[in-house]
Amino acid sequence: MAEPVLSFSRGSVRLNAFLAPKTNFNNAKARCGRGGGNLAAFSAQAEYTALLPLLSSSTLYRDGTERVVLWIGVDPRSPAGANETGLWLDDSPIEFWPKDNEPRQAGMCYALNCTSADGGGCSWDALPCGSTAPQGFLCETNTASVSYLYGVPSTGKTYVYGAAGAALRGATLLCSRWNGQLVSFNSDKEFDVVMTPLLNGSVPVKGNTISGGQLRTWLGIADRNATKWRDGTSVGPGSFSVTGAPGCYVARCPAPATGAAGAGSATAPSPDQCVWELADKCLTRNNFICEMPGVLEGPSGRVV
Known part of the structure; x- marks a missing residue:
């Protein structure tokens, strides 16, 4: 877990994907913090869309698996509902949510559930924050900070x-x-x-x-x-x-x-x-x- 298996930059922000099986949400968040960042946030659809091709990279899929689940930085403490946008862990508002995803649930943590099959793609899955099902997590660090x-x-x-x-x-x-x-x-x-x-x-x-x-x-x-x-x-x-x-x-x-x-x-x-x-x-x-x-x-x- 010392080195990321995948890196991607957007301006001064660097995204790093780590494979660390059996890591819950809080431990993933702490690991990102030790790197001077947080679990990844997507402020706009364009940011997320630009990342998708990398999330089908073979470096993420080990031992013949076609699926990988990575924690991202949706804040489980922010309220959910028709009039609530919610927050990312960096306190920015959630202004983008995939249209084909279920509405955000308060109290739940979220992970990208990605596949390398059929051209790739990811869903945003709600999971209990204590879950150790994800295979890793996605961190972001702003090198300007x-x-x-x-x-x-x-x-x-x-x-x-x-x-x-x-x-x-x-x-x-x-x-x-x-x-x-x-x-x-x-x-x-x-x-x-x-x-x-x-x-x-x-x-x-x-x-x-x-x-x-x-x-x-x-x-x-x-x-x-x-x-x-x-x-x-x-x-x-x-x-x-x-x-x-x-x-x-x-x-x-x-x-x-x-x-x-x-x-x-x-x-x-x-x-x-x-x-x-x-x-x-x-x-x-x-x-x-x-x-x-x-x-x-x-x-x-x-x-x-």
Whole structure:
């Protein structure tokens, strides 16, 4: 399951099909999140139609089978009915639904049921979300939103680095859509491990997140007084010299020098040079890192 068996790009969005028998909907969603994305959504018929020829590819059909079932990102929590369009997991409205399909059912998850026989084709099947009948799932990742993936066995997490700056609310929303949350640093070692690729140039950094030679990264603090991380653990005493309004916090670090990119660069700033502090505004477009439970199954590195 580490590598997709099929890939397809539409603009900045990459679709990857994974074969992983006996994977339920939530586990499939979590795997997509560790790749910086979500289960696939189709905002228009043209997007879905363009994908159909690939879904009849022989790489999807193993051991002589003529049928494969893949989870997609219909949100089972969204209401169904005559006046309800429903939502995809990325919170976009479902504006396309195959005409020959049964109406969407609330509380059910959906999978593409595709065949390689008779010219191919897929139906959208309603399944209990706990079903392990599908043979895999279809993920999508927007490369305009994600720049780098880092699986760290020592923490049991995957870290997804945003490709551009975002206000705190926007960063929080993106992490949630990817089935994660803003990063919580539970130890100095975790902070060093996660920040090093950002500071040594391995992670691309947009200029709009640098001000006065300083790179600011949102911290996953859960309360105004900075006593808890978003994962529910306690923030160490003395971590911040000032707390309170506006209640959002950053790690401020020397920005990596232009041209000094590369892991292990001797000229790269060190995480020891970073300071945790109260931000002036929560609307500033700062760098952000999301954490996902579980270690990335594939290789860490840049998302291209």
